[in-house]
Amino acid sequence: MSAPTTKRTVTEHEARQVAEAAREQDWRKPSFAKELFLGRFRLDLIHPHPLPADDDVQRGEEFLAKLRDFCETKIDPARVEREAQIPDEVVDGLKELGALGMKIDTKYGGLGLTQVYYNKALALVGSASPAIGALLSAHQSIGVPQPLKLFGTQEQKDTFLPRCARTDISAFLLTEPDVGSDPARLATTAVPDGEDPESYVLDGVKLWTTNGVVADLLVVMARVPKSEGHKGGITAFVVEASAEGVTVENRNAFMGLRGIENGVTRFHRVRVPAANRIGPEGAGLKIALTTLNTGRLSLPAMCAGAGKWCLKIAREWSAVREQWGKPVALHEAVGSKISFIAATTFALEAVLDLSSQMADENRNDIRIEAALAKLYGSEMAWLMADELVQIRGGRGFETAASLQARGERAVPAEQLLRDLRINRIFEGSTEIMHLLIAREAVDAHLAVAGDLIDPGKPLSDKAKAGANAGVFYAKWLPRLVAGPGQLPSSYGEFKHEVDLSGHLRYVERHARKLARCTFYAMSRWQGRMETKQGFLGRIVDIGAELFAMSAACVRAELLRSQGDHGREAYQLADAFCHQARIRVDELFGRLWVNTDDVDRKVVKGVLGGVYEWLEQGIVDPSGDGPWIADATPGPSTRPNVHRPIR
Numbered sequence: 001m002s003a004p005t006t007k008r009t010v011t012e013h014e015a016r017q018v019a020e021a022a023r024e025q026d027w028r029k030p031s032f033a034k035e036l037f038l039g040r041f042r043l044d045l046i047h048p049h050p051l052p053a054d055d056d057v058q059r060g061e062e063f064l065a066k067l068r069d070f071c072e073t074k075i076d077p078a079r080v081e082r083e084a085q086i087p088d089e090v091v092d093g094l095k096e097l098g099a100l101g102m103k104i105d106t107k108y109g110g111l112g113l114t115q116v117y118y119n120k121a122l123a124l125v126g127s128a129s130p131a132i133g134a135l136l137s138a139h140q141s142i143g144v145p146q147p148l149k150l151f152g153t154q155e156q157k158d159t160f161l162p163r164c165a166r167t168d169i170s171a172f173l174l175t176e177p178d179v180g181s182d183p184a185r186l187a188t189t190a191v192p193d194g195e196d197p198e199s200y201v202l203d204g205v206k207l208w209t210t211n212g213v214v215a216d217l218l219v220v221m222a223r224v225p226k227s228e229g230h231k232g233g234i235t236a237f238v239v240e241a242s243a244e245g246v247t248v249e250n251r252n253a254f255m256g257l258r259g260i261e262n263g264v265t266r267f268h269r270v271r272v273p274a275a276n277r278i279g280p281e282g283a284g285l286k287i288a289l290t291t292l293n294t295g296r297l298s299l300p301a302m303c304a305g306a307g308k309w310c311l312k313i314a315r316e317w318s319a320v321r322e323q324w325g326k327p328v329a330l331h332e333a334v335g336s337k338i339s340f341i342a343a344t345t346f347a348l349e350a351v352l353d354l355s356s357q358m359a360d361e362n363r364n365d366i367r368i369e370a371a372l373a374k375l376y377g378s379e380m381a382w383l384m385a386d387e388l389v390q391i392r393g394g395r396g397f398e399t400a401a402s403l404q405a406r407g408e409r410a411v412p413a414e415q416l417l418r419d420l421r422i423n424r425i426f427e428g429s430t431e432i433m434h435l436l437i438a439r440e441a442v443d444a445h446l447a448v449a450g451d452l453i454d455p456g457k458p459l460s461d462k463a464k465a466g467a468n469a470g471v472f473y474a475k476w477l478p479r480l481v482a483g484p485g486q487l488p489s490s491y492g493e494f495k496h497e498v499d500l501s502g503h504l505r506y507v508e509r510h511a512r513k514l515a516r517c518t519f520y521a522m523s524r525w526q527g528r529m530e531t532k533q534g535f536l537g538r539i540v541d542i543g544a545e546l547f548a549m550s551a552a553c554v555r556a557e558l559l560r561s562q563g564d565h566g567r568e569a570y571q572l573a574d575a576f577c578h579q580a581r582i583r584v585d586e587l588f589g590r591l592w593v594n595t596d597d598v599d600r601k602v603v604k605g606v607l608g609g610v611y612e613w614l615e616q617g618i619v620d621p622s623g624d625g626p627w628i629a630d631a632t633p634g635p636s637t638r639p640n641v642h643r644p645i646r
Contacts, residue, residue: 024286024367027365030045030365032547036514037511038515039512039513039516041484041504041507041512043504046358047557048554048557049357049555049557051357051558052116052357056360059117060117063111063113066097071124075090075125077128080129081258085261086135091169092645095167098110098166099125100139100140101165101166103118103141103149104161105161108157108161108162115359116356118298119352119353119356123301123302123304126301127305130256130420134302135169139211141298142172142219142291143171143211144164144170147219147278148160150287150290150291151278152278155275160217163216163217168216169645171210171211171241173221175208176188176631177629177630178631183234186223187205188202188206188222189225189633190224191203192227196271201270202269202271203267204266204633205267205633206220209263211262212262214261216241218238218265220237220272221234221236221288222235222284224281224282231282232281234284235278235283236284237272237276238276239272246265246266249641250263250641252264254422256415256420264629266636268636293370294370295427297356299426299427300355300374300377301356304345304352304377306384306416307381310385310388311345313392313411314391317392317411339579341387343579346573347380349555350554350555350573352373355370367440368441369547371436372437372544374433375433375437376545378424378426379430381420382420388416389413389417396413400412438536438537445522449522452465452469454527473519480512485508485510490504491504496570500556500573500577503581504549506577507549513588514539518539532596534594534596538590538591542588545587548580552572552577553577556573
């Protein structure tokens with residue numbers, strides 16, 4: 001059997017086809033966010049705020065109490081940061097606690113927590129140590145348990161889920177040295193074994209395998225060649241990390257999450273039983289994307305937890321630090337930052353809890369909501385951490401160890417900033433999330449008019465699409481002219497001591513405006529729309545703000561109706577909505593007045609070398625070596641640094 005080549009060359013069209021084929025094509029359930037992008041403010045889909053069942057609450061709260069005690073007594077976050085490793089005894093303790101099986105059904109030995117309480121647990125443990133939060137999240141949100149829960153056979157569930165619930169750590173392996181968000185170029189192969197039809201032979205190299213250094217089980221995405229009896233395509237497999245031919249060649253180190261067990265994993269002629277294939281051949285990407293629909297909620301969970309910690313430190317520090325005769329919090333320049341942190345933390349938790357509860361109820365399609373939560377949470381948490389560092393001043397830039405050494409409280413503000421930075425890249429970078437969400441947001445338009453704007457379609461298809469589009473837009477466009485947002489009495493149930501009804505009217509009006517802008521852009525650019533990534537990114541960011549405003553108002557009303565800090569919740573929701581409206585207005589302005597065209601010209605000049613003179617006068621401290629490491633399949637020449645925790 002000859003070794004496959006390591007680098008695939010695909011056209012832009014082929015890459016888009018692969019990504020499109022992996023999408024869920026149908027919308028079988030309603031989606032608040034999808035409707036929002038279409039200009040329809042369906043408040044009824046999220047209000048009254050859905051609530052968990054009483055037994056789910058009891059089970060979740062009982063576990064959170066145990067987890068909090070564990071975090072306070074067994075986890076030393078300074079040690080994790082100092083040693084760049086989670087102590088084995090901590091991992092063992094988490095196993096005994098059942099934390100590996102939070103989302104696994106009780107019949108397989110798991111805790112059976114809801115998405116809401118799983119996220120609360122991640123926020124809690126992530127506040128103690130973001131590296132531990134990443135370990136648990138990678139294991140359960142995208143590792144073996146979730147894809148098996150959704151797509152595994154009963155035999156696979158019976159075999160692997162009990163292990164994942166209590167003893168075995170799992171990892172998800174998709175990225176390769178030369179393959180990131182463009183899976184069409186995936187080079188790792190799983191070739192059906194000619195000698196044993198009941199197995200595949202795996203060859204390739206995977207990069208940034210979170211948990212890969214300590215994992216016992218792996219979900220590996222590999223390309224099955226098309227052949228007689230084999231459909232082929234990118235396919236998902238469960239692989240034993242201890243299998244012959246699996247080598248962890250490097251434990252990677254990063255600017256943050258110093259305790260994360262992330263590595264480079266090589267597969268050389270690794271035999272994988274066909275029984276370990278998840279779903280049919282060619283379904284790997286669809287399995288990965290479907291898994292991420294709820295799996296992405298783990299990141300905003302830890303972002304919301306980070307916001308809570310930022311608020312706590314900002315409050316405590318700004319009350320005792322005095323300048324010019326009064327606490328710095330009372331100086332407007334600092335106070336505005338504290339207000340931003342408080343209001344945004346409230347909104348992030350609102351977005352997270354609403355999306356998670358909708359995931360638990362399974363009444364709505366939340367693929368856009370979860371993606372928006374990930375996008376918005378990662379961006380806003382980074383801003384909050386940056387503001388906390390600024391509020392702390394020089395102490396914010398100083399490490400916790402240094403602060404402690406000279407007699408002050410060891411506040412790891414700079415560490416938080418470093419730890420949070422990866423969330424804008426993990427599980428889909430901000431730029432990729434913009435494109436992913438934009439594609440879903442314009443799905444209704446492409447469904448009726450896609451052939452009309454596709455230059456590759458024949459005239460007959462364009463004529464048919466034109467007729468369908470005419471019918472759709474004749475009904476849709478008139479509804480964007482007026483709505484409840486123009487009636488002063490609308491959403492009166494949100495008008496109490498603090499009035500949130502005006503913010504919801506704003507959301508309704510601007511959802512319609514957003515839909516009009518999207519339609520105009522599609523009419524203007526047609527087939528070139530997909531190249532207008534700056535425009536699409538702003539469209540998505542507007543939708544994210546409108547979604548967050550809606551969630552904040554609905555959460556405030558829930559807390560008011562329950563008598564649980566309702567007045568204060570209304571105040572925070574009001575502050576957040578005022579702040580968000582300023583951002584939305586700016587984004588709308590930048591839809592049409594921006595530097596996109598100028599930027600494209602400069603980029604061409606940079607790549608063409610016409611500005612190289614600007615780089616003179618420096619010394620490049622970078623080391624030697626290729627930009628992308630060689631990933632040619634073959635036996636490993638490096639020692640195996642795999643260290644399973646038993």
